[in-house]
Amino acid sequence: MTDEHADQNTTHDDWEVLDSVVEYETGWYQGGYDLLEQPDGTQKRYYWAEIQPAVVIVAVADDELVVVKQFRPAIGEHCIELPAGLVENGESYTTAGARELREETGFDPAGVSLLEEFWVATGVLRHRRGIVFAEGLEPGMPTRDTNEFLTVETLPVENALDVARAEPANDATIEGILLAETEGLL
Incomplete structure (x- = not known):
C-alpha cells in the first residue's frame, strides 16, 4: 500500500x-x-x-525511590509521580533537579546527573524534558510553592515500575524509572 x-x-x-x-x-x-x-x-x-523545559527527578535513598502523591486537576486523579518541575531561566537540568527535589520533598542530593534530555509530544508540544538521577540524599524541610499540595512517599525500588504503571499512570514517571533502570541505577 x-x-x-x-x-x-x-x-x-x-x-x-x-x-x-x-x-x-x-x-x-x-x-x-x-x-x-x-x-x-x-x-x-x-x-x-x-x-518551558521541565525536569523529572529519579531520587533514591536506601533502595527506596522518592515519589510524590498529588492531585492533578487536568485528569481529576491523585497520581504517584517522580518529583518534577520547570527549569528556571539560566538553570541546567541538574541544577533545576536538585532545587525541585529540595523544594518538593526536602531531600538535598549530594549528586545529580543528567540521564536524558528530549522533546515531549512532538505532534503538539514545544516542550523539552530532562530526566536526572539524584543520590546521596539528606533529609530536610520542603519549601513548596503555594500551589503544591503533595505528599512525599517512598517505594521499594523493586516495585517502583509496577506502581508507576498502575492507573493513573503518567509518562514522565515511567520514562524516568525506565531510563534509570537501563543505566543500572535502580
Missing part, C-alpha cells in the same frame, strides 16, 4: 512557515499555530502549545 504523502526524502526546507500566530498566553504556557506550506504546495495550520 502506498501513501502519496509518505515521502521520506522531504527536508526541513520543504516546509515553509508562512505565519506564526500566538492565540493565547497563560503565564505558564502559550498556544497557537504555524501556517505552513507543505511539500505538495498546500497550506495547513499546525497547532502547538509551548511550555
Whole structure:
C-alpha cells in the first residue's frame, strides 16, 4: 500500500512557515499555530502549545525511590509521580533537579546527573524534558510553592515500575524509572 504523502526524502526546507500566530498566553504556557506550506504546495495550520523545559527527578535513598502523591486537576486523579518541575531561566537540568527535589520533598542530593534530555509530544508540544538521577540524599524541610499540595512517599525500588504503571499512570514517571533502570541505577 502506498501513501502519496509518505515521502521520506522531504527536508526541513520543504516546509515553509508562512505565519506564526500566538492565540493565547497563560503565564505558564502559550498556544497557537504555524501556517505552513507543505511539500505538495498546500497550506495547513499546525497547532502547538509551548511550555518551558521541565525536569523529572529519579531520587533514591536506601533502595527506596522518592515519589510524590498529588492531585492533578487536568485528569481529576491523585497520581504517584517522580518529583518534577520547570527549569528556571539560566538553570541546567541538574541544577533545576536538585532545587525541585529540595523544594518538593526536602531531600538535598549530594549528586545529580543528567540521564536524558528530549522533546515531549512532538505532534503538539514545544516542550523539552530532562530526566536526572539524584543520590546521596539528606533529609530536610520542603519549601513548596503555594500551589503544591503533595505528599512525599517512598517505594521499594523493586516495585517502583509496577506502581508507576498502575492507573493513573503518567509518562514522565515511567520514562524516568525506565531510563534509570537501563543505566543500572535502580
